Amino acid sequence: MSQLFKELTLPVSGVTLKNRIAMSPMTTESAYFDGSVPQELIDYYEHRSGDAAMIVVESCFIEDKGRGFSGALGIDTDDKIEGLSHLAKTIKAKGSLAVVQIYHAGRMAFPDMNGGANPIAPSPIAALRPNAPVPTEMTHQQVLDMIQLFANAARRAIKAGFDGIELHGANTYLLQQFFSPHSNRRTDAWGGSRSKRTHFAVEVIKAVKAVIKEEGASDFILGYRFSPEELEEPGIRFDDTMYFLNKIAAYGLDYVHFSMASYTRGSIVDTSDPSLLIEKYLEERSEALAAIPVMGVGSIVQPDDASQALELGYDLVAVGKAFLVEPNWVEKVARNEQVQDFADIHQRQELVIPIPLWQFMDKSFSLVKDAEEEKRKAARLQELLKKKLHFKAGDYEVIARGHNNDLPMVVTFSDERITAIAIDNSGESEGLSDTVIETLPEQIIAAQTLNVDAVSGASATSQGVIDGVAEAAELAGGQESVDVLKARPKPVRERSTEVVDETFDVIVVGGGAAGIAAALRAEQEGLSVVMLEKLSFIGGAISVSGGNQVVMGSKLQKQAGVDDDSALLMVADFLKNGNNKNVVELLALLADNVGQTTDWVHDYVGVRYDMAEGLHILAEYSRDRELAYEDGGHGFAAAVRQKIAESSVKLYLNTKATKLLSDGKGGVSGLTAIEENGKTHNITAKAVILTTGGYGHNKNLLSEDLQDVLFYGTNSSMGEGLLMAQAHGIEAATRMMEYGKIYPNGIEVSAGVAKSTIGGNIAVLRENALLVNTNGQRVVNERASNHDILDVLMEQDPKMLYILMDQEHFDVFKEEVAEGGISQIDIEQWLANNGSQTPYFFHADSLEELAKLAGMDKNSLVNTVNRYNQFVADGKDQDFDRQHQFLQKPVGQGPYYLVEQKPRFATTMGGLVVNTNLQVVNSKGSLIDGLYAAGEVVGGVMGTDSPSGANNAWALTSGKLAAESVYKITND
Template identity: 35%
Template sequence: MKSQNRLLQPFTLPNGSVLKNRFLMAPITTCTGYYDGTVNRELVEYYRVRSGSIGTVIVECCFIDDKGLAFPGAIGIDNDSKIAGLAKIAAAIKSAGSKAILQIYHGGRMSEPKLIGGQTPVAPSALAAPREGATTPTALSAQEVDEMIAKFGEAVRRAIEAGFDGVEIHGANTYLIQQFYSPNSNQRDDKWGGSRENRARFPLAVLDVAHQMVSQYADPSFIIGYRFSPEEIEEPGIRFVDTMYLLEQLAVRGLDYLHFSTGHSLRSSIVDTCDPTPLIDKYVTMRSTTLAKIPVMGVGGVVNMQDAELALEHGYDMIAVGKACIAYPDWADRIISQQKLELFIDSTQREALNIPEPLWRFSLVEAMIRDMSIASKKFKAGIFNEKVQDDTLTLAINVSLEIDRIADIALDADADLDVAFTTNFEIIRSRILDANSPHVDAVSGATTQSEAVKKAVSKAIAKSCKAQLLEEGGSLSEPQNYDVVVVGSGGAGLAAAIQACDEGAKVLIVEKMPSIGGNTIKASVGMNAAETRFQKLKGINDSKDLFYQETLKGGQGKNDTVLLKQFVEYAPQAVEWLAEHDIELSDITITGGMSIDRTHRPADCSAVGGFLISGLVKNINKRQIDVMLDTAVTDIRYVDGAVAGVELLNDENETLIINAKSVIVATGGFSANRDMVVKYRPELDGFVTTNHQGATGGGIAILEKIGAGTVDMGEIQIHPTVEQSTSYLISEAIRGGGAILVSQAGRRFFNEMETRDKVSAQIIGLPEKSAYVVFDEQVRMKNKAADEYIARGFVISADSPRELAHKLDMDFHAFLATLENYNLAVDKQNDAEFGRKTALRHPINQGPFYAIRIAPGVHHTMGGVTINTQACVLDSQQQPLNGAYAAGEVVGGIHGGNRIGGNAVADIIIFGILAGRNAASYAMK
């Protein structure tokens, strides 16, 4: 009780500032800022509702320089324009009665090129971080080091002007300040490197400039804290004795608190793993009298009062609380009233808890979402050994299962692993354990490894479920029973499964590939719809009739007009359906063939595919819908004029029978089946395809076997902008954002916003049969896909148009004239030369300037099986095949002779919902 009283009593810092209690909200990254690092209303409200009874709120780290972003959605304090937004956060926190502290940082070599406009990160030395795919940074010059210290000072000034009560200097998590102190990342030979004393100069200089700014612009009560990571695992690296040296030096210069950055407040050494002593105990023993005067804060593992009391007993003066404050905005009130809390979040309560959507999708939060589990399954408890194989090695993995959850995932303890492999494994392991499901997002840059681990866990679960079934007296040879089987796990299949489940059906998803997502995960541009709520909010005056007419024109008048009318009518409802399922497409752009901005995409302007699949999978997990991966549907059982089930073949060559009254085929098109493409369009032999390798037309074949009719099989679309060495599609959103197409001669040659078939034909007609997508920094800033292309190495960049022309081996006189003519057209909003009427957004005149070499590739097959407006599959006489439904690219007729960009995502969601609803209704009659 004594320590509890201490925790709740006011606490005075060395500078005389008084905190109402010893509890602080930890600075947890929300990834919620706008693309340019400014603050939005959602973020302000997030902090407002968590302020009040908790003594102090430490706001997530702000980048002090536009080359310092280490994660997407970061907020910035790199220029004065950011002050107004940050002031709203400070005011919200302080109005509720808490103190507001802002954490400031620079990512250094941990900054991602795709987040900083493709620029090379900066660091103390030109040494890449020891992780897979890490970029080698540019070493800061001595002058640039001085300038960087000044930028930290300017950030402190801005924090003062924004009304914050203090700043926390982020010297942890391997970011720039820690990089200067680390012998691993700092191998300079000037005064900023070499000896431990020299390496300490940078963090000490940052503290000094912070004091200077406080002396000049704030009163003495302004708080300065410092966050540090006590050790590095690398060799050479920071050891605890090195940290103690630095902290002693910082204490001499004056600090108001120190913040231990560890995963758990009582964590022991990550270097000396044989010593179980908590690092805080070592710190208390080793510190000098001077250092002991600086309060120290612990973080990690604090949910209830007894957790905080235990941390206090070990020597912490203050306690930072992270995940518990996300789950419980009124956490301090609950603790004060002596409630016993469990760390979980009801997945229906995101908006009620004021949790921003990007934070909701973050693995740290997913760890707390209880009802996303697969608790309805019954596992046979035990440890199941599976093999994990990525591109380079094979390892044993042990999956520990309890009766209703995945308890642990561990690699063979004898394995000789590199740091990158271990790091990526830990990330995917955490995601699976957090979601209690193998169906989670892969780790960026480690897709193959992630999918291997996910597959191993899926196999372990399958074995466990079989063992439990046998233990309960069941038979493996007896067919399983479902109401609806969905074949394919792209956007159409997932939407169909979710809707069918919500109608009360028992649903199974079968996917022949080893991972969920299908071709949808590669989608980039967005989802078309007219007369939506989001258009109205942006003042866009659109109509369904215009959408219909432009789609019909784009499809060369070959569209099935009945299906097209249904498509146009249901599109805005589908956008709302996604929003209701926490998949909000609120930003809007335009694609070729459209005259109005009606292409809906994520608010951060990122590619729609990964965002869509991630959100749909979360809904699949939430509903506990069964999924079989690496399993092909070999036949649809069609008995007495109706669907009776499906026959499956899994990757262990086992034949399985599933009884079901409805089947929804959502297997995509056949762009990746070269023989099938050439059968219908011989002239496309040799073209690359943007599609994933599973797009082979198998769904069309199994439906044809039960009598399905087909339509428009020869209508195959080639996309004009495909990076040829990787078959990677360059999103139409780049042109929709204001980019142009330029030939090798340096000239525009066609209206970039025409339909895909026409633009492709013009590129093929060029002597070199390729072209460049050319854009500037203004386009890049509004299209996150561009950052991905930069990171993948597709982009050639230059500071000036003349330099870009030189790099492209292009006549710079012609190129400069091209840009000048285009920019004049933009100024006049009249492209008289090529008749471009849309996406004349701004002149291409702000460096850096960018170019990507592209040529056409097979992209979409408009032909497929025939359906009616209920998504029922029709036979060759246009009669329904009872119980058979289809949605997505497996269906023909909707797009006619050419698909408009953005219509495919609308197609899969609209008809996926319809198929799910009607298949469930039919099965449950």
């Protein structure tokens, strides 16, 4: 606590702060309509001034059309100086320094707050907010004028008697917008690269510094507030922020100020990363930035919060909401007294809070509560915590909702306890749900609580288990028993500080198909192997896929009746599909080795292939060469998990590799990894094989074209392997990062997120079903390759087709889409919506009614179906030459269905540059000693697109070959 009350001298202004406490700038929405200062706002600040070293006055707009909220203060004209001066003098007279925050809202300056004026911004990109307008792009001259507006505002702050200003470069306002790759798409001096996106903030700082010098205000404080990350994609990531802060540090600041909801916050983008942002900040700051005090903010309420913040490495603490409910916060903390975390509904006048702010506190932050009611709630909680559980003993059967399907459960109760939880997860993805089924029941039973955390990577299944146990508890003991179970605290999980040093021959990073193949083959070669997987299960994307694989050249292909396929034919097909942009030597590597890899996966690993269904007939292949795994991705995952369990491979789940270790010569000697509980592993090895998959969920790494396509892959596809390999000292090269594998059969289940209907499409398009555009017309051969169908789909406006089915085939479709995570419950809900929202599942008894619902011309749709049915009767598709074997049934009886078909992607085509030994190449063209890569993290093998079953084939083949290369190279 003593550290909190130590003085701190700021490095540029030389001002000495009497303690380490500032009142954070907080929106009050209480200024006059023109932004001038009312007396009640002066009273509000006066009531909170005195003990804190600094009072940072809420953000003041620097231009009349730049408000970011109603009731904002202004510092945009000289006539505001008088009122601001009164405010500054009042704060200073009480004993605190007066600092004012200045800003322009940019694209967040919505017209209704700014007299109807359209907002301006670096680029004409609307904010990802409801009803956000498309802003007007600023001209070069407007950018220069805006810099001058910041300088003018600084001059007014000096003339008003403030002790300093804080530049508001956070909360998605204009300064942040210039640095953000989402809001700044310029290609001039003010954007186009990370360095150029920093240019605006640098020029603002320089202009403000010039004003300070001109006004002779050498002791004037200059701070900068920043938001460390953005959720927007592309958006600011923490490494961008550190680049930015390290750069602006050179221009002379007195402090930098985090803007976030909690001083202990980790990444909001990579939620699997356990590191606190302040820890990463301290590690990555430059010498110049280290000389600048850093201010922490968010959730600093109690004395211990403030002390812990300083212990974590913050130099100053900014206290926000606690000052609203306790104006004498500093005094209470000095006495080490606990602070109430809400204001009583009767306290507004006592706390000297303007009415607009009081309403804001209530509606936005729930800081206004009925104290008596809160006491009753607290008493109720204490009462529940004291209660014993009482159940009617027995087994209770319930059905909860999982990720893909229902979860039948049997929950067993004694008179006072949950004693067993048995779950049938056969309908869930193999591996995805297994950890949930193994761990959550154990935690619930051990602690007799429903207050348990979801398992990483399986939140839907986790919630399903919790909901199922709650339902059973209500049946066995009533609602009060459920309330008791929910009131009981979470099981305590201590965060480990243990650091262990380990040595293996090979480290495999990533537990997908490529990683599994690499680990098992390396172990088979006699190497000691550790495999790291950041999720709670192995299997990766393949475990939640339909599970198809190219098997060219294998014994299985010959057994299925194809013995005239060849590597040359396969390469030719892949080149055509990949628009001849494939890296030919890698494609040849795949074609030459996929057969023996398939036989190895079948014979050694134990994966079973669906020989009963046989080879698939696909338009992209001149020979049939794709097989499914028995039970699809589920079956594959079950087999490989068993094989890994039987092997000597050391497996660390919930463990994320964070940094490759350099040997000091440009090579790799191992890595650092952190378990979910905080335990750190420093692992040295002869070789590291990166099998971390793609980067489809990291829009910061995607091209603009891919950012506009629905994503249906795993949330874990963040490209960490790529980023680690490109770090300073390793500097791996990449290629073809702009490409992704786009499929033409997605449904938009939530904004920007797809699920696949491909299983249903394949089943119904064998017999009939049609692809029609939004005008009800056929536009493509429905049995063409995905590649060809996609080309047609991408030409549509909007980019959407519909698959049209009769009742017989829709019944088939419903069953077959379950593999893509689409349940019967989902479909029933979408049918009930009947096209009122996406995903569009229209249905009607007649084609005419169906067309009307979908906004089509009824005659067009009817004529399309009649014409197709005539082709079936004639045995010849005169329009698109649909193959005869797929022209066997006419569209039959209704009801009829239209299901949307939108472009979707999960697999990325770009990645690391490797040679034919799967060794990674650096940006100078040299091999990186000790670093290998396999699977999707490797770029170029598929060109611009991958045909069906190819990615699983490449993952397994390249993983196996990478392990063989490690064995050969390390033993030469």
